[in-house]
Amino acid sequence: xxxxxxxxxxxxxxxxxxxxxxxxxxxxxxxxxxxxxxxxxxxxxxxxxxxxxxxxxxxxxxxxxxxxxxxxxxxxxxxxxxxxxxxxxxxxxxxxxxxxxxxxxxxxxxxxxxxxxxxxxxxxxxxxxxxxxxxxxxxxxxxxxxxxxxxxxxxxxxxxxxxxxxxxxxxxxxxxxxxxxxxxxxxxxxxxxxxxxxxxxxxxxxxxxxxxxxxxxxxxxxxxxxxxxxxxxxxxxxxxxx
Numbered sequence: 001x002x003x004x005x006x007x008x009x010x011x012x013x014x015x016x017x018x019x020x021x022x023x024x025x026x027x028x029x030x031x032x033x034x035x036x037x038x039x040x041x042x043x044x045x046x047x048x049x050x051x052x053x054x055x056x057x058x059x060x061x062x063x064x065x066x067x068x069x070x071x072x073x074x075x076x077x078x079x080x081x082x083x084x085x086x087x088x089x090x091x092x093x094x095x096x097x098x099x100x101x102x103x104x105x106x107x108x109x110x111x112x113x114x115x116x117x118x119x120x121x122x123x124x125x126x127x128x129x130x131x132x133x134x135x136x137x138x139x140x141x142x143x144x145x146x147x148x149x150x151x152x153x154x155x156x157x158x159x160x161x162x163x164x165x166x167x168x169x170x171x172x173x174x175x176x177x178x179x180x181x182x183x184x185x186x187x188x189x190x191x192x193x194x195x196x197x198x199x200x201x202x203x204x205x206x207x208x209x210x211x212x213x214x215x216x217x218x219x220x221x222x223x224x225x226x227x228x229x230x231x232x233x234x235x236x237x238x239x240x241x242x
Contacts, residue, residue: 001159001185004087005222005233007041008094012083013236015055017219021075021101025057026083031070031075037087042132044084044162056082057078058207063150063199063216064191065206075101076110080218084162091162093187097222110147111217117141117170117190118219119242125188125230129180136171138190140239142170148197150216153208155189158222180213180225185233189220198212 015032033054041053058080059073059149060068066080073079082095097111118137124133134155142149155168166178172188180186195214202209210216224231235241 001222001224002092004085004090004092004234005094006042006046007036007039007085007087008092008222009086009236009239010039010092012081012096012234013238016081016085016096019073019079019098020102021073021219024070024072025059025066025079026070028057029053029055030043031090032083039085041085041087044086044093047086048162051088054083055227056080058082058216058218060093060215061210061213063208063210064153064218065208067204072242073100078107078217079149079217080216082218082220088211089160091158091160092222092234092240093162093220095110095218096188097217097219103161107215109145113141113145113147113165114190114192114217114219118221120186121139121188121190122223122230122232125180125186125225127180127182127225127227129174131166131168131169131177131180132172133174135169135177136212138188142190144194147192147194148189148198149191149216150199152199153189153191155187156189156191158185163184168180182225184225185222186225187220187222189218189219192216
C-alpha cells in the first residue's frame, strides 16, 4: 500500500502542475494513466465498475466524480483532481483542488481552508482515537471558514478495495465512531462548498454537482494508522506538511 500511495502522490503532483488554462481535463486524464503505468501501477479508478477513466476532474461547482472530457480549463477556474493507483492488489486514493491561473483572494482562502481541514483531520488519525475525532477536527475548520460540508460524501477505508469500511464523515462528535487501530488504512477526505451543502447527480450518472452552482472543493490523502502516528501514504514529493 505504501508503494500504491507513493505512485498516486507522485502522479497527482505532476497532473496538478499541468492543470493550466488551455488544457483539457481529458488531457490530464491521459497524462495520469501514462504516468501511473510507467511507475508500475494501474489506474485504480478503472477497476470501479462502469468507470472508464484514470482520474475524476471536478471543476468549479462540480463537487466530486467529474468525468474527464474535452472541456478546456480557463483562467479563474478551480479544479478538483481525484486519482488512485493500484499496485500488487492494493489501492490508494488522493485528491487536491487547485486554482487554474489567477483566482481572487476569497477563492484562494476557500481552497486553503480545505487543505487545513485535511491536515487537522490527519493529526487525529492516531491509535486510540476514533473516526469521530477526525470528523470533529475537519468540521471545526470548515465551519470556521463559513463553508458548507457535503454530509453525504465521506472519507472511507482503503485496501484491497478502493472503498471499504469504516466511513470517515467530515462532521461529527469527538470520541465517537469506529476506534482507530494500528494497521488500519483510511482515506481522509474533506468535501465542501462555499454555499449550500445540497448536491445533485448529473445526467452522466457520475458527476455530483452543487445544487446552487456554488464553488466546491475536495482534498484527500490515504493514511495508515501506525504506532508512531499517522503516516501519509499519498504524500506528494514537494508537499509541505504542516
